[in-house]
Amino acid sequence: MSALAVTSLCPFDGTNSAIFSRADFDAIAEIVYGESGNVYPEGKAMLVYSRLTKRLQINRTASFGEYIMLVANNAAERRIMVNLLTTNHTYFYREEHHYDHFINTMRPDLIDKAMRGKPVRIWSAGCSSGEEVYSLGMAFLGEHRGEGMRIASKDVRFLASDLDDQSIETARAATYAKSALTPVPADLRNLWTKNIGDEAVIAPAIQNLIRFRSLNLLHQWPFTGLFDAIFCRNVMIYFDTATKEQLLLRFAQQLAPSGYLYIGHSERLSGPAEDYLTAVGKTIYQRTA
């Protein structure tokens, strides 16, 4: 087919520049930014090129220029493109110190709240394929089946959302390679997952706590209630400062009084959200205003 099939050369290297030009890269980066807030620096040109060449072939477009025109008028393909270009990397029990804080500082109060019949609401915002929210579910139900099942019978809900429908589908399937569960403390893993061959399936008691939904964080949020905790980790790292600060403010305002916001290890609180949140640990903030 097109000349694309015969090249695997680096973008902008002077060869085949008509196939993937700087202007093509800029146009794609602008679409991705507009749709998701994710910023693509020029150093990522090779990544853009390699992740999208297959889409050019599938759509029978002969050049990136043609593909960009298609994407501009086709919302479904635009969504696929954005999902291909966002980073979904995640794993169970990532940034263990957050789980320590969640278990030791938040959990006792939240269990007390749940047992008094009050709703407990936790949001994994940018949940990717679900490892984060399932880790939280296991940590919350704890190491004892009886207690865990009592907690699970209360009004406890985890919302897990992501831009990427494919990741949400993977998350809903609740099935992972057994080895992926290794970082989870053995007591929790043994209690709340079941091994089937090389795979581990998350227990129904945990699955039932979670509502997965497709949600772009930059759009309107379809809920009015406040959250006891929001985990938005390793998502804002790809945003520019303005987008990040706006989002941090919205998270702060969506937290219940004394609620906690957990962000990724390389992210920092900045902007107007600082008026609402106080640092209480490494990348952990509490709503204090």
Ligand SMILES: C[S@@+](CC[C@H](N)C(=O)[O-])C[C@H]1O[C@@H](n2cnc3c(N)ncnc32)[C@H](O)[C@@H]1O
């Ligand atoms: C690197 S993963 C982080 C997953 C998990 N929170 C963790 O820390 O392991 C980033 C996730 O953010 C999602 N994402 C990026 N931009 C988004 C947006 N504007 N709205 C919602 N999700 C977004 C991506 O689809 C991806 O699944």
